[in-house]
Structures are given as structure tokens and as C-alpha cells.
Amino acid sequence: MSLVHFFVYRYPCRHYLYIMANRLINEQSPYLLQHANNPVDWYPWGDEAFEVAKAGNKPVLVSIGYAACHWCHVMEHESFEDEGVAAFMNEHFVCIKVDREEHPDVDHLYMDAVQAISGSGGWPLNVFVTPERTPFYGGTYFPPRQAYSRPSWMQVLGRMDTIWKEQHDEVIAQASQMLQHLRQASMRVSAKAATGIDSGLCRQIMESLLAQADKDKGGFGNAPKFPGTMAISYLIEYYHFTGHQPALDQALVSLDAMIAGGIYDQLGGGFARYATDRNWLIPHFEKMLYDNALIIISLCDAWRITGNEKYRTVIHDTIAFAERELKHPSGGYYCALDADSEGVEGKFYTWTWEEWLATARDVDGIAAQHFGVLPGGNWEHTNILHIAQSVEDVAAARGMAAEAVTDVINTVKQNLFAARKDRIRPITDDKCLLSWNALMNMALSKAGMVLSDPAYVALAAAHAQWMTGAFDAGKELLHTWKNGVARIPAKLDDYAYFIQALLQLASASGNDAHILAAARYTDIVVNTFSCDDGFFYYTPEGQHDIPVRKVDLYDGATPSANSVMAHNLWLCGMCMEKTDWIYRSERMLELMGDTAGRYAYSFGYWGILLQRKNKGGKTVVCSGSESAAAHAELCAKSVPQAYFLTCEKEISEVPILRKKYFDGNLSIFVCSEQACLPPVTGVNEAFNLINQ
Numbered sequence: 001m002s003l004v005h006f007f008v009y010r011y012p013c014r015h016y017l018y019i020m021a022n023r024l025i026n027e028q029s030p031y032l033l034q035h036a037n038n039p040v041d042w043y044p045w046g047d048e049a050f051e052v053a054k055a056g057n058k059p060v061l062v063s064i065g066y067a068a069c070h071w072c073h074v075m076e077h078e079s080f081e082d083e084g085v086a087a088f089m090n091e092h093f094v095c096i097k098v099d100r101e102e103h104p105d106v107d108h109l110y111m112d113a114v115q116a117i118s119g120s121g122g123w124p125l126n127v128f129v130t131p132e133r134t135p136f137y138g139g140t141y142f143p144p145r146q147a148y149s150r151p152s153w154m155q156v157l158g159r160m161d162t163i164w165k166e167q168h169d170e171v172i173a174q175a176s177q178m179l180q181h182l183r184q185a186s187m188r189v190s191a192k193a194a195t196g197i198d199s200g201l202c203r204q205i206m207e208s209l210l211a212q213a214d215k216d217k218g219g220f221g222n223a224p225k226f227p228g229t230m231a232i233s234y235l236i237e238y239y240h241f242t243g244h245q246p247a248l249d250q251a252l253v254s255l256d257a258m259i260a261g262g263i264y265d266q267l268g269g270g271f272a273r274y275a276t277d278r279n280w281l282i283p284h285f286e287k288m289l290y291d292n293a294l295i296i297i298s299l300c301d302a303w304r305i306t307g308n309e310k311y312r313t314v315i316h317d318t319i320a321f322a323e324r325e326l327k328h329p330s331g332g333y334y335c336a337l338d339a340d341s342e343g344v345e346g347k348f349y350t351w352t353w354e355e356w357l358a359t360a361r362d363v364d365g366i367a368a369q370h371f372g373v374l375p376g377g378n379w380e381h382t383n384i385l386h387i388a389q390s391v392e393d394v395a396a397a398r399g400m401a402a403e404a405v406t407d408v409i410n411t412v413k414q415n416l417f418a419a420r421k422d423r424i425r426p427i428t429d430d431k432c433l434l435s436w437n438a439l440m441n442m443a444l445s446k447a448g449m450v451l452s453d454p455a456y457v458a459l460a461a462a463h464a465q466w467m468t469g470a471f472d473a474g475k476e477l478l479h480t481w482k483n484g485v486a487r488i489p490a491k492l493d494d495y496a497y498f499i500q501a502l503l504q505l506a507s508a509s510g511n512d513a514h515i516l517a518a519a520r521y522t523d524i525v526v527n528t529f530s531c532d533d534g535f536f537y538y539t540p541e542g543q544h545d546i547p548v549r550k551v552d553l554y555d556g557a558t559p560s561a562n563s564v565m566a567h568n569l570w571l572c573g574m575c576m577e578k579t580d581w582i583y584r585s586e587r588m589l590e591l592m593g594d595t596a597g598r599y600a601y602s603f604g605y606w607g608i609l610l611q612r613k614n615k616g617g618k619t620v621v622c623s624g625s626e627s628a629a630a631h632a633e634l635c636a637k638s639v640p641q642a643y644f645l646t647c648e649k650e651i652s653e654v655p656i657l658r659k660k661y662f663d664g665n666l667s668i669f670v671c672s673e674q675a676c677l678p679p680v681t682g683v684n685e686a687f688n689l690i691n692q
Contacts, residue, residue, distance in 0.1 A: 021036050021037055022035075022036060022037070022038060022040065022041055022042045023041075023042060023043055023044060024036040024042050024044060024097060025037075027044055028431060028480075028482045028483065028485070028487070029067070029099040029101075029102050029431060029482075030067040030427065030428075030429045030430060030431065031065060031066050031067040031069075031072070031097075031099040031101075031429070032044060032097055032099055034067065034073075034076070035076060035080065035097050038076065038080045038081055038086065039080075039081070039082075039083050039086035039087070039090075040080050040086045040089050040090065040095050040097075041086075041089075041090045041095060042095050042096065042097040043094065043095065043096045043097070044096070044097065044098075045062075045096055045098045045102075045103050045106060045545075046545075047545070049094050049095075049096050050094075050131050050132075050133060052094050053094040053131035054131040056094070057131075058092065058093060058094050058131070058164075059092075059093055059094075059128050059129070059130065059131075059136075059160060059161075059164045059171075060093065060094045060095075060096060060128070060129045060130070060131060060133075061089065061093045061094070061095045061096065061126065061127070061128055061129075062096045062098060062106070062110060062126075062127045062128075062129055062135075063080075063095065063096065063097050063098065063124060063125070063126050063127075064097075064098040064099075064100050064106070064107050064110060064111075064123065064124065064125040064126075064127070065097075065098075065099070065100065065123045065124040065125070066099055066100050066101050066123060066335075066336070066429070067099070067335070067336065067338060067427065067429035068273075068286035068287075068288065068335075068336040068337065068338045068339060068426075068427075068429055069123045069124065069286070069339075070284065070286070070339045070340060070345050071122075071123065071124060071140075071141045072123055072124045073340060074141070075124050075141055075142070075153075078143065078144040078153075079142070079144055079153045082144070085144075085153065085154060085157075088154065088157055088158075089157060092157070092161040093128075093157070093160075093161075094131075100123065100125070101335055101429075101431070101433060101480070102431070102479070102480050102488060103488070104491060104493070104538075105491055105538055105539050105543075105546055105550070106545075106546060107125065108538065108550055108552065109135075109182065109546050109547075109548055109550060110125060110127040110129075110135055110138065111125060112182055112185060112186075112550070113127060113135035113138060113178055113182060114127060114135075114138040114139060114140070116178070116181060116182075116185075117135075117137060117138055117139075117178075118138070118139055118140075120140070121140065122140045122141075123140065124140060124141055125138065125140060126138060126139055126140070126142065126156075128160050129175075130171070130172065130175050132175075132547070133545075133546065133547050134175040134176070134178060134179045134547055135175065135178055136171050136174050136175040136178060137160060139156070142156050179547060179548070182547075182548045182550075183548050186548050186549065186550040186551050194587070194590035194591055194593070195590055195591075195592075195593030195594045195597070196590075196593070197589060197590065197593055197610055197613050197614050198614060199614060201593055201596075201597050201610060201614070202238065202241075202607075202610065202611045202614050204597040204600075205234065205238075205596060205597055205600040205607045205610070205611070206234070206235065206238045206244065206247055206600075208597070208598070208599075208600035208601070209231050209234065209235060209247075209250070209600045209601060209604075210235075210246060210247070210250055212600075212601055213250045213254075214278065215249075215250060215253070217253075217257055217278050217279055217280065218250075218253040218254035218255070218256065218257030218258070218280070219254050219257065219258075219280070220254075220601055222278055223275070223276060223277050223278045224274050224275060224276050224277075224284070225274060225275045225277075225278065225280060226273075226274045226557070227258060227263075227271065227274070227291060227294065227295055227298075228254065228601065228604075229294040229295055229297065229298040230294075230555050230559060230604025230605045230607075230608065231600070231601055231604045232251045232254055232255060232298045232301075232302075233251075233297065233298050233301050233604075233608060234600075234604055234607045234608050234611065235247040235248065235250055235251040236248060236251045236298070236301045236302060236305055237301070237608060237611055237612070237640045238611065239251070239305065240305060240638050240640065241611065241615055248305065251298075251301075251302065252302060252306070255298065255299065255302055255311070256310075257279075257280050258271065258275075258280055258295070259310065259314055259387075260280070260386060260387035261275060261279065261280025261281055261283075261386050261387075262275070262280065262281045262282055262283050262379075262384035262385065262386045263275045263280050263283040264314070264386075265287075265321065265349065266371065266385040266386065266387070266413070267349075267385065267413055267416055267417045267420060268317075268321055268324075268325070268417060268420070269314070269317030269318050269320055269321035270287050270292055270317075270318055270321035270322065270325070271287065271291055271292055271295050271318065272284060272285050272286060272287055272291075272339075273285075273286045273287070273288055273291060273339075280386075281378065281379070281384060281386055282379055282384060283346075283384070284339055284345075285339040285340075285345055285346040285348075285349055285426075286336055286337065286338060286339040286426075287321075287325075287326075287336060287337040288335070288336045288436075288557075289322070289326055289333050289334065289335055289336060289433075289436045289437070289439070289440055290435075290436045290439050290440075290557060290558050291557070292318055292321070292322055292440075292443075293322075293436070293439035293440040293442065293443040294439060294443075294558070295318065296315055296318055296319065296443035296446070296447060297442065297443050297446055299311045299314055299315050299318075300315060300443075300446045300447055300450040300451075301638075301640075303315065303450055303451070304450050304636065304637070304638045305638050312451060315447055315451065319443075319444070319447060319456070322440065325337065325428075326428075328430070328432060330466065330470075330484075331462060331463055331465075331466030332432035332437055332463075332466055332467070332470060332481060333432060333436070333437050333440050333463075334428055334429060334430045334431070334432060335429040335430075335431055335432070335433060335436060336428070336429040337425075337426045337427075337428055337429075338426035338427040338428070338429070339426065340426060340427075341423070341424050341425060341426045341427075342424050346379075346382075346384070347423075348420070348423050348424070348425060348426050349384070349385075349420075350379070350382040350383060350384055351373065351382060351383045351385070351416070352377065352381070352382050352383070353373070353374070353375045353376070353377065353383070356368065356373050356383065359415055359416055359419040360373075360412045360415055360416055361411070361412065361415050362408070362412050363408050363411075364398075366394060366398070366400075366405055366408045366409065366412075367408060367409050367412035367413075369388070369389055369394050369397075370387065370388065370389055370390075370391065370394050370405070370409055371383075371385045371386065371387070371388060372384075372385070372386050372387075372388025372389075373385070391405050391406055391409065430482065431480050431481065431482040432470070432480070432481045432482065433479065433480055433481075433494075434467065434470075434471045434477060434478070434479055434480070434481075434490055434494040434497075434498055435479075435491070435493040435494045435497045435498075435558070436497075436558075437463070437467055438467065438494070438497035438498040438500065438501040439497055439501075439558065440463070441460050441463050441464055441467065441501040441504075441505065442497070442500060442501045442504050444456050444457075444459050444460035444463065445457065445460045445501070445504040445505045445507070445508040445509075446504065446508075448460060448508050449507070449508045449632075449635035449636070450635065450636060451636075452632050452635075452636050457505075457508045457509050460501075460505050460508065460509070461505060461509055461511070464501065464502065464505050464514065467498065467501075468517070470486055471486050471490070471494075471498075473486065476489055476490065476524065476540075477489075477490035477494055477495060477498065477521065477524075478490055479491060479494050489540060489543065490540075491538055491539060491540075491561075492525070492529055492536050492537065492538045492539070492552070492561040492562070492565070493538075493558065493561040493564075495521055495524065495525045495529070495561075495565075496525070496561040496562075496564040496565045496568060497558075497561070497564060498521060499518045499521050499522055499525070499564075499565075499568045499572070500518075500564050500567060500568055502514040502515070502517050502518040502521075503515065503518050503568065503571050503572070503575075503643075506518070506645065507635070507643060507644050507645060508635070510628070510631070510645070510646040510648055512645070512649070512652050512653070512654045512657055515572070515575050515576070515645075515654050516653055516654065518568070518571075518572055519572050519575070519576050519578075522568055522569065522572045522581070525565060526581075528540040528541050528542075529541075531551055533591075534584055534587050534588055534591070535551050535553065535562050535588060535591075536551070536561070536562055536565055537549040537550065537551055538550045538551065538552050538561065553592065553595070553603070553606075554599075554602045554603055555602055555603060555604050555605055559604075559605035560603070560605055560606065562588065563592075563603075563605040563606045563609060564605065565588075566585045566588040566589055566592075566606075566609055567585070567605075567609055569581040569582065569584050569585035569588075570582055570585040570586075570609075570617060571643055573585065574617075574619050574643070574656060574671070574673070575619070575645075575654055575655070575656045576654065576655055576656075577655040577656065582673060586613075589606070589609055589610055589613055592606045592610070593610060596610055608640075612640060612641040615641045616641065616672055616692075617641050617642070617643070617672070617673065618641060618642045618643070618670055618671065618672055618689075618690050619642070619643050619645065619656060619670075619671045620634060620642050620643065620644045620645070620668060620669070620670050620671075620686060620690060621644075621645045621646070621647050621656065621657060621660050621668070621669040621671075622634070622644070622645070622646045622647070622666070622667075622668050623646070623647040623660050623661055623662045623666070623667045623668075623669070624662040624663070624664055624665050624666040624667050625663065625664060625665060625666065626665070626666040627646045627647065627648065627666060628646060630666055630668060630683050630686075631644055631645075631646045633683050634683060634686065634687065637687060639687065639690050639691070641690070642690045645657065647660045647661050647662075648661075649661060656671070665681060666681055666682075667679040667680075667681060668680050668681070668682075668683070668685070668686040670686055670689040670690055677689055
């Protein structure tokens, strides 16, 4: 235990006075600090806890969650704040609390183990491991009393204590088998031979996605429904390349359903993590930075292909949400907003009928009709705002002009948003992760290019400068930042997303220094993360705090870091004329073709790259007096297989830009992996060459 620490710990609607704070009081993570006054003698992740376990021959409980996790809060209140439960945990186990966002490598390893044990996973993740860090049992949420066909938490603890003491040899043998399984599983999802990349494979991926699609309500599968942004972007690009209308229809019905649903904050912008129902009405109310970044990217794809003003509006509003509610004053973006406030999930965002009447000042119930607000509520006696009827339908039903209905709705939104500011807000997870910040940077660059909005490009440039200053430790990048302090070595997704962000910013801004920085970080990845088969481990060499170096190939909530590195190797290889990087990228794509074709939804970003590879990737350099205008025009077009640059300096350290500087009329250079074509002097000519 730490030194005696007297203070009142406040959690919404509950007050606890504890005399002793545990070790977590010295941590940065908001999630760990939420547990700093539990009577459980928590350790943070590190060697100390395992040394104590070895000395006492005790099993270790590794409990993993994150600050915005509703069921993590529930289990804390039910079990970890209970003095009797805590006393049993402290006596029989060494207990470690982990923020999955601080230590994603730890989370990945133990999540794989729990999924192997139980067939499912989630958070909170509670794993029982040996003092050598090898898991032998685990699960997710356990109730305080036996319920939901689950044993109680005390029953689980008692059983684990018994088998550790009475069946110790069996536990160690089972742990050894689990370790062997995790090592084998980590080697690769696919051991297939290289697959040819052709239009048939791209069609197979499209057909697989459409087979899983909910064609009426949008999205993929039934419920719960996640955004599925990589699949959406794949389908939009498939339509661009082939003109296949069902692919575009499914992508747009998915985006439209999310925009109209409760998963989208109709007042303040921004998207919740997922919907618990098929109709997208009932969200799990936490708002994550990475979800919003990825949805912005897909909305940019939709805007570029359709020109629908709705998508532009939602892009603007979602970026405005991130700037307003997830931005640190120094320039970084926070991780998330909690689902709960005042101890109730969604309370900040929902409206009882009485609250609506007192606040909305809704003329003749027009906005209530539009937002689906009902006297009895549309969810648990309260109302989640969603687009129940379009402005046009409300106007037609009432014999009004659409403009008049819009005016009423906008006034009501302003009234509600102003009133909501006075509510008790959900807790903000105010640490900043390099990986998630890099995704947001990509979204800003893409919005700037697609919408031809230099303000977003400038925002991305300032943010990239902040990321470099916050996370670059010289010889390596770091993973998490809070209160001016960065810590924990970066993982593969940190590097991969940051490299990609720099490459996209170079395209958006014309600043070739970002390419040089991307190439430097790519060198670090190649030298410290490489696996023998050409892919990359999730953790760098030299990290020894987990027993398995994992190779992640599938998309989770964010794109596979290996797939993003395949993209980076191609772009950096072309820009820096490093053929070994280009060949490595090609090899990675060929090895993943069969798996992406069979399991398209789980390998969506690989699918995007495979499709672009099949079309023939191009680099495009605009030079001359009209290069900026030509570059902007090309970026606004739907040409996903091309990477655009401008040459604005006579001498550049980036090989692809050498000897391409002109101070006269426009010249556009289009290059493939095999050859560069003669320069052309018009955007339409370049566009035709790109699409050959």
C-alpha cells in the first residue's frame, strides 16, 4: 500500500471515504485512478506484482478494462468496492489492474486466451495467470451473485484459489498448453501460399461483405452493430472501380442509418461506440476518438463519390465535436467520453418527456415528430434523439415548407444543446494515445483534401507537430501522453498509424518533410518489429513483459497495423525509391489475399489495399505555377489508388520529387511501380492516365 492518503473519492451519485489509497493513486490512467480507492490491493502492470506472486506462490489476477467501459464500472461497484470481496482477493491473489488502452499488448494476449477458454471476450476482462504471466483461466463480467448463467465473482475466486492449491500441477500443465496455443496462433492467421491479386479476388471480397450485410437497416450482421468503416470504404471504392451499384447502396444505407440513428449525437455531433439494436437506435453511449476518426474517413469517401451535402455536414459536425470535447489545450486529442453520467448510462444524452417540454420549446411538436420523441419514451422511459421522420416527410404531413420545418428543428436543437451544457457531463478519459491521435490526423488530412478545406489541413499540420513533440523520444516513439509526460514504448499500431498520418499530411499539405519523417519511422519498424515471414510483431524486440510476441493481421475496432504497414511500405518505397519496401508490401498483400477473400469483414483494410493493388497503384506529382490548384482538383476526385504530391522546391531530399521541379506551366508526372509516363499539362489528362 502507498502512504496514508486522506481524501474523498467522488463518483457520480456516490461518495466514498477511504483512509488508504492503493498503489494506483500514483498512476496517470483515468481508469486506474478510478480504482485507486478500492479496498483491493491493486498493483499496476509491471514486474513488482509478479515478483510478489513468485515469492508467495500465489496466482495473479489481471483485471483489464478502460475508463469509458460501462460494465467495468458495474463490476467495480458490485465487487471491487466490497470490503469482504476485496479481503479475499488480497489474501489469495496478487491483483493487477490494467488499462487496456495503455497496454494493448497485454490486453491482446489475455483476450486471445479468454476467447480460447470461453469462446467470447470483452471488458472487463478478468484473467487468472501464473507468476510467470501465463493465463490458465479467465472471463469477462462476473456478477456479485450467481445470475445470467454465470457464477458469482466470489465463486470464481474460490474455485481458482482451490485449484491453485489442490491441483497445482494440473494448473501449470494447462497454462503451458495455453502458452503453446497462443504462440502458434500468433504466428499467422493464414499459412496459405501467395495468392494472385485480380478482379476475381476483389469481387469475392465484395460478395462476402454483401452476404453479411443488413440490406434493409444497414451495417453488417444483426445486433450489436458496429460502424464497420473499413468494409464501408471497401464497398465505396469497389463501386468506383466497377460501377457495381449494390456495393455503393450498401455502403450508403449503412452510413445513412448511422447518421439517422441514436448512435449519432443529433445535438452535438460525434458517434457512439456501437448500437445495441438492429435499427441503430440504442447506442452504447461511450464516444471513442478512433471511431469518430474512422467514420470521418468513410464519410469523406461517401462525399467524394456522391457529393451529398449531408455527408459534408456530418464531417464538419463530427470534427467540431472532437475539437470541442476531446481536445487538450496543448493540441492532442483525448481517448474517450464515458457512457455514464450520474451513475446512469446515457443520462447526459437522453430526454424524458417532461425535460423535453421544459427545454425544447418545440412549436406544435414538429421537432418531436422529427426526432421520434414520445411521452412514454423510446428507450427505458426516456428518449434517444434520432431521425424518426425526415424534414421532407414532416413538412409534407403538416403542409409546411421544408425550410420552415428546418428552422423549427434548428431552434429546438440550439435550445436542447444549451440546456445540455448545464448537465453533469460524462467523465473524459483524458490521456492521449499516439495511435488514436494519428487516426484523427488522417481524418483531418482527408477532410481537408476531399472538401478542399485548407483549415482542416492546417489543423492536421499543427496536430502532427504536437504528436512529434509529445511522442518522439529520439530513438523510439512512445505510446501514451498525459499532463506533459509521455511513457510506455510505442506498439506497432502507434508507428503504423503515425507513419500513415504523416504520408497523408504530406499529400494534403505539400510539405515533403513529412515523407522523410515517415521513412525514418518506417526504418525503425523494419529494424525492430520484423517477423521472419515478412509481417511485423505487435511489440518491439527487447520487450519482455509478456510471454508471446503476437502478429496481428485482422482488423479490430481499428485497422490491422500490419495492413497499414503494408500500405506504408508501398508509399514510402515509391517516394524514397526503396524497392525492398515495395516488394515486401507486395509479398504481404499476396500472402493475405486468400484470407481476405474468405473473411472479408475481418480483413477490410487488407481488402482495400488488395483492390487498389489490382487497379494499379500510382504516384502523381504536380509541379509548376498551377500545381497547388491541380493537386487540389485531383485530391477532390475519387481516385483512391493514387497518391498525390506537389513539388514546390527545386531541391528535395525525397527521391520521387527530384528533377520534377518547374517554375513555369503545370506539369503532372504519373508513375506506377514499373515506369513513369511522360508529364502531362492538364488535370483531365492526368486523371485518364491514373485510371488506365
